[in-house]
Amino acid sequence: MKKLVNNNLKTRKDMEIYCDNAATTALDPEVLNAMIPYLTNQYGNASSNHIFGRKAKEAVEESRLTVAKLFNVSPNDIFFTSGATEANNLAIAGAVRTFEVQHAITSRIEHKAVLQTLGQFSQEGELEVSFVQLDTKGNIDFEHLENLLKYNPQTLVSLMHVNNEIGNINDIRQIGYLVKKYDGLFHTDTTQSIGKYKFDISLLNVDYLVGSAHKFHGPKGVGFIYIDKYKRVKPHTYGGAQERGTRGGTENVAGIVGLAKALEVAYRGLEEYRNHIAYLKSYLIEQLKNSPIPDISFNGASESETASSYNIVNVAFPHLRKGGPLLDKLDKLDIAVSGGSACSNLTSAGSHVLKALQQNLDKDNIRFSFSKFNTPYEIKVIIDTIRAIYEEDRLPKNVTPLATPLLATA
Structure with a gap:
């Protein structure tokens, strides 16, 4: 032949x-159908105190409950954002400012939303950043990671689960174990793995976990962050009490509904x-x-x-x-x-x-x-x-x- x-x-x-599905995925028809009512006749602002607003608020909270159940966490630990970039910024900036973190550990192959955020704090003199060693394939040197943690206690570790360019998988359970051993904070960008792997967050020593709907056949412009109840952070967006004061701004109701439905569909199949x-x-x-x-x-x-x-x-x-x-x-x-x-x-x-x-x-x-x-x-x-x-x-x-x-x- x-x-x-x-x-x-x-x-x-x-x-x-x-x-090019690591960049974005097609919207699942089932997700679109779930969103349509909130793009048409159910157009209320979820913060409004009337029947239209209450219906929108109910949709947001039902979606939050769906996401929380799939991750086996409390709905109070799930916060909706405009996407993973905002969620990563919220986790890093929030941890630095809330807990006065002075040292962070990451790798040189993280997403730019992590590297540039950490880099900005470093340039401003608020944060020292260390990079864990990687082998030639991009795999983490866990011995080096533990040494960094040992000599820099109470540090913020930001390491992704799946790399968006080469697909490498990090053992976030092992990373979480080491971070907790040395009393640190663990943030992981799971944007490329949500919807492709099941997560029981209750079994992970993770403080901040991030995802974006458009990576698992949901809509663009909506994401989420899991924040451990003991590691709540100061907001980085002001102007309203939405998302329990953590993220001001009118909720993207249709997007949030789409995110929850997309995750539900992904887990189902x-x-x-x-x-x-x-x-x-x-x-x-x-x-x-x-x-x-x-x-x-x-x-x-x-x-x-x-x-x-x-x-x-x-x-x-x-x-x-x-x-x-x-x-x-x-x-x-x-x-x-x-x-x-x-x-x-x-x-x-x-x-x-x-x-x-x-x-x-x-x-x-x-x-x-x-x-x-x-x-x-x-x-x-x-x-x-x-x-x-x-x-x-x-x-x-x-x-x-x-x-x-x-x-x-x-």
């Missing part, structure tokens, strides 16, 4: 493929979705390994079935000799993937994660991230397209590519 290299490659418009998505990842990896494209490797631990999340794989491809980056070629062929996090795409600095690991900086690095809506056929199209791009790239300039349809066999 031989796949073509052809002129059709430049103009293929037969289908659009979305494999978690095993089925996980098996499906894990198959897509393994299929992609297997096909790339067996492809004629030379010198393919995998960034971080993303190739591993156990050390990385089942929905993310970060691949290092050789540079194309002509025609620009592989990412741009795929985009022109209506295949949506990423060179890193969505936030990093707003700058020309590239992936801070790969730079921190000094991994494959001289290659075309592509993150593929899958959802329950992706199909094996889409993965096949992606593989065939990438093979075709590299075959065409290696043709001498005076050789005309074949005119065979892209997915035809010979």
